[in-house]
Amino acid sequence: MFKEICKIAKDAGNAIIQVYISNKIINISYKNDNSPVTHADHIANKIIKDRLSNIYPNIPILSEEDSNNIKYNQNWDIYWLVDPLDGTKEFLKKNGEFTVNISLIEHGIPIIGVVYAPYFNVLYYAFEKKSWKINKIGEKKQIFVNQTNIPKYIISRSHPNKKLHDFLKNKKKYTIKKLGSSLKFCYVAEGKAQIYPRFGKTHIWDTAAGHAIVTGAGGKVITYSERKNLNYFLSSKVSLINPDFLVLS
Known part of the structure; x- marks a missing residue:
């Protein structure tokens, strides 16, 4: 298939x-x-x-x-x-x-x-x-996720967000790369980045394929507030919009 x-x-x-x-x-x-x-x-x-x-x-x-x-x-x-x-x-x-x-x-x-x-x-x-x-x-x-002493945060090129700025301001040693589309998931999956924090509106079709690739490579995709796995159960959703989430190596 x-x-x-x-x-x-x-x-x-x-x-x-x-x-x-x-x-x-x-x-x-x-x-x-x-x-x-x-x-x-x-x-x-x-x-x-x-x-x-x-x-x-x-x-x-x-x-x-x-x-x-x-x-x-x-x-x-x-x-x-x-x-x-x-x-x-x-x-x-x-x-x-x-x-x-x-x-x-x-x-x-x-x-x-x-x-x-x-x-x-x-x-x-x-x-x-x-x-x-x-x-x-x-x-x-x-491909596999990869941990480093100085993590690279990969963030959206086209969706700046104050909540993201607040999330990053208390972090210490890290680097940042901006990238578009679901390539951000793939960069975490192949070890080119360690964390993809996403705040703001995304839909389930934006994340599902990349989510599969991250988890297959040993990483995880979790909701920001509850730290639960992001899921795609249609029966549990009032809309097709994802909550804020973290992609982690």
Whole structure:
């Protein structure tokens, strides 16, 4: 299954790149929360949903690009959770830091996660509680979180936040890297960073694939206030917005 999902993610990513490198004007609209969406988002969404529906017709799909008209059953025990283009702001800024995210949720836990960064041609995936990276020349290696004496905090490039500033001000020795999209999860998973603190609004499709990759690499994703594992049980949610959370190596 995971090989098929990786292929779908790469095909969607390649379609996104065709829009990214073209000289055509990118049509931009805005969702209810004022976040941007482009026709690249819609193209990738159609590829992913069509292919998943054809291969696994009995597994329902919850995708960000249906978020203005979400139809889902809170009693789903298993479902696909998809963000066809995570990091649309980075896509529009032309810095390459955007991804395709596909995850399979079973009983509230992401058991498969695929994150593909098409601009860098790098793919991360988690399967059977292990995580892997395939680089741009096709080399595959298992990845693991890594502890250091001076931790690196990886933070959002496009979402500055006062709560994050307050969180960091009492820390002593550390470094910071700013990065877009779910690549932040992947950097923790492969040991390039140790902590990703996230305050402010994210949705479950923003985090599930990266969450799977972090846990497969030996890390964890916990809520900030209660220090419980971030979960994807639809039945327990009043909305599809995550609480503040920490990604830890």
